[in-house]
Amino acid sequence: MLDVLPIQGYMRTALGAHAPLTALIGDRIYDRVPEGAVFPYVVIGEAQAARLNASPECIDDWEAFAQVDVWSRAVGFPEAKRIGKACGDALAERDPAIDGLRVHWFRPRDELYRVDADGLTAHGLLVFHLRCGPTGD
Numbered sequence: 001m002l003d004v005l006p007i008q009g010y011m012r013t014a015l016g017a018h019a020p021l022t023a024l025i026g027d028r029i030y031d032r033v034p035e036g037a038v039f040p041y042v043v044i045g046e047a048q049a050a051r052l053n054a055s056p057e058c059i060d061d062w063e064a065f066a067q068v069d070v071w072s073r074a075v076g077f078p079e080a081k082r083i084g085k086a087c088g089d090a091l092a093e094r095d096p097a098i099d100g101l102r103v104h105w106f107r108p109r110d111e112l113y114r115v116d117a118d119g120l121t122a123h124g125l126l127v128f129h130l131r132c133g134p135t136g137d
Contacts, residue, residue, distance in 0.1 A: 002049040002062040002134065003100060010098045011044050011066060011091060011128075018090030024083050033071075039121075040072040040083055052131075061133045065109065070124030077113050080122035084111060087126055104131040 008031065015021055015029050021042075028041035045067035052061040068087050072080040088108050096106050109129035116123045 002051070002064065002132070004047040004049055004064060004066070006098050006100045007047060007064060007066050007130070007132075008044055010096055011068065014093070014096070015042060015044070015068075015087060015090045018086060021083065021086035021090050024079075024086055040070070040074070040079055042083065042087060043069040043071065045069045061104075061131060064130050064132060066128045066130070068126040068128070070113075070122075070126065071116075072122040072124075073120060074122065077122050077124075080113055080124045084113070084124040084126055091128060098132070100135055101132045102135050106130040106132075 012029060016027065025040050025042055028038065029044065030041060031044050033041065033043060047064065047066045049062045049064040052063055070080050070083045070087065072083065091106070094105055094107060095103055107129055108126065110127040112125045114123055
């Protein structure tokens with residue numbers, strides 16, 4: 001199995017170090033949203049990995065997807081979209097160094113903005129796509 005935890009660590013560090021994003025949300029980057037969290041904020045969400053090469057003589061490569069969720073209570077979508085763009089810019093390094101992984105590429109794949117079921121909250125879903133494998137193969 002691929003250890004996807006280093007991907008989350010990379011994303012947290014890159015998002016937290018991006019000044020345009022922190023200007024919009026401060027340090028409100030979560031993987032579990034605390035009770036009473038102040039809007040807007042970003043959540044490093046779900047991750048999925050699928051093995052590409054299954055034979056022992058092949059390099060162990062994986063295709064992975066990592067999600068970032070943007071949450072805003074501002075009217076309409078402008079704030080959520082500004083935060084989403086800042087997240088994308090923060091994660092724009094195409095071949096990042098991620099501890100324990102060799103990364104072939106890391107890129108944005110999907111972006112969707114919608115109104116949450118509560119009818120008040122803008123929710124942005126950003127999906128990033130990467131191809132990687134454990135180091136030392």
